[in-house]
Amino acid sequence: MARQSKTSWLLIFILAILLSWLRPVSVQAQEVRLDVPFVPTPYGVVDEMLRLAKLEKGDILYDLGCGDGRIVIEAAKRAGIRAVGIDIDPERIEESREKAREAGVEHLVEFRCQNIFEADFSQATVVTMYLLPDVNIRLRPTILRELRPGTRVVSHSFDMDEWEPEKHTYVAAGLYPHSVYLWIVPANISGVWEWKMHLNQKKIDCRLEIEQHFQKYSGQLILGEEKITLPENKVNGDLIDLVVNPASLKKTTLHFTGQAIKDIIKGQAQVISGQKNSKENWEARRRPGTARDIDI
Numbered sequence: 042m043a044r045q046s047k048t049s050w051l052l053i054f055i056l057a058i059l060l061s062w063l064r065p066v067s068v069q070a071q072e073v074r075l076d077v078p079f080v081p082t083p084y085g086v087v088d089e090m091l092r093l094a095k096l097e098k099g100d101i102l103y104d105l106g107c108g109d110g111r112i113v114i115e116a117a118k119r120a121g122i123r124a125v126g127i128d129i130d131p132e133r134i135e136e137s138r139e140k141a142r143e144a145g146v147e148h149l150v151e152f153r154c155q156n157i158f159e160a161d162f163s164q165a166t167v168v169t170m171y172l173l174p175d176v177n178i179r180l181r182p183t184i185l186r187e188l189r190p191g192t193r194v195v196s197h198s199f200d201m202d203e204w205e206p207e208k209h210t211y212v213a214a215g216l217y218p219h220s221v222y223l224w225i226v227p228a229n230i231s232g233v234w235e236w237k238m239h240l241n242q243k244k245i246d247c248r249l250e251i252e253q254h255f256q257k258y259s260g261q262l263i264l265g266e267e268k269i270t271l272p273e274n275k276v277n278g279d280l281i282d283l284v285v286n287p288a289s290l291k292k293t294t295l296h297f298t299g300q301a302i303k304d305i306i307k308g309q310a311q312v313i314s315g316q317k318n319s320k321e322n323w324e325a326r327r328r329p330g331t332a333r334d335i336d337i
Contacts, residue, residue: 096120110137190228191278232331
């Protein structure tokens with residue numbers, strides 16, 4: 042059913058593209074070719090997109106390819122947040138502004154007539170979109186590099202290929218069920234991280250070597266002379282939660298929790314050994330030049 046849904050909506054998009062090419066948009070005697078035709082998101086799907094986004098006070102939502110502005114307007118109405126719609130079609134922008142005035146949220150929303158590939162949406166805490174598979178893939182590097190870790194990205198109908206979503210739901214609307222995807226932008230924690238910590242009444246050198254693919258990572262932890270292979274784990278936005286059991290320390294578990302901010306991880310290191318439980322501040326620094334692109 043999911044494959045049928047995606048195929049059917051892709052056919053609708055292709056047909057709409059062909060029609061849009063037959064009737065280009067005129068702006069000051071120039072022609073604007075649309076990367077994505079206007080196909081409105083059903084309101085039932087809008088409901089699910091905003092539900093997955095978990096809008097909160099202080100959020101800033103950007104809708105890429107906003108069409109008639111319905112997602113932007115609904116976000117402002119429901120959560121009272123600032124929302125920005127971006128679309129290259131000036132007719133859609135004017136329509137969106139008029140609908141915002143009718144809804145009484147023009148003071149909360151903004152609509153920009155821009156190419157989404159040239160627009161700056163780095164201030165977003167939530168990004169919504171109903172585009173095309175190849176457009177999602179073209180946007181993916183920008184989303185991962187420019188958006189803050191923890192930003193929620195919600196897409197109607199189309200995924201991000203290798204970047205696995207945190208959630209994938211379906212909405213019954215019209216003739217076919219609609220897919221809705223949620224991703225959380227991960228911090229880039231790839232590279233080599235170094236710090237010192239107390240173990241067995243000694244202060245030892247520690248090193249964490251991480252390979253990362255989107256939100257998933259693996260690698261090894263070096264504690265003094267011992268190397269520990271890390272199982273595959275996930276970074277949740279900018280939050281790290283890592284548990285290891287060193288062979289050299291019998292019945293001992295090390296639990297690292299922290300927040301990654303650029304080249305520093307700050308948090309706590311907990312040593313659990315039988316009934317004993319000790320904690321100390323954990324601050325790891327990334328070795329310069331070791332970070333790698335996680336979108337590969």
